[in-house]
Amino acid sequence: MKRKSLQGDLCPIARTLDAIGDWWSLLIIRDALIGARRFSQFQKNLGIAKNILTVRLRSLVAQGILEVQPASDGSAYQDYVPTAKARALFPVLVALRQWGEEYAFKPGETCSSLVDRKNGLPLGKLQIRAQDGRLLDQTDTKVVAPAPA
Structure with missing residues (x-):
């Protein structure tokens, strides 16, 4: 079943839940805020399926909550780095x-x-x-x- 979008809702809670309202997204943000950066780190920490993690990371990047950067160690990997929007979710x-x-x-x-x-x-x-x-x-x-x- 396709989820109903709440992006047009007048309630800020509804719009926020539309962006980050599933448990995987919040757990990814939690892990990013405590230092996880790589796809493999998120997958290992959370025990999440690769396809679900891929979709959630894409969505969090599209929302401007995480940003993709070249790997900090110079490898061919990429890092998912929390933005100010992610840090604002700390409270x-x-x-x-x-x-x-x-x-x-x-x-x-x-x-x-x-x-x-x-x-x-x-x-x-x-x-x-x-x-x-x-x-x-x-x-x-x-x-x-x-x-x-």
Whole structure:
């Protein structure tokens, strides 16, 4: 079944999910942000089929999330390098990680940790703040539709 495109949707979440909304794409971006660059690295780390990885990498390059560069070691390979768009997804990945730490593991079950390189401490919980610095939760916000053209 062909997926419906959400590129014309007025909701930024829908458009974002259209670009990166499958788990393979987010896992590829995660791995790229922690240093994976080569097709073979992504395939080995993720255990993803070559055909699926090829399609996802092409899409991420077309979206401007990754860019292809000549291999940094001078070999005939190419590197997939995260762009500013990929780096801007870091808070999204942290939010998913923190949600998973809280809800996807049984009590006492261990998982990997994301820590501050400077001091080795776990990151603080992400917080949503208003322009004036107030801490917000979902009940403090609302979606405003654009005015009709």
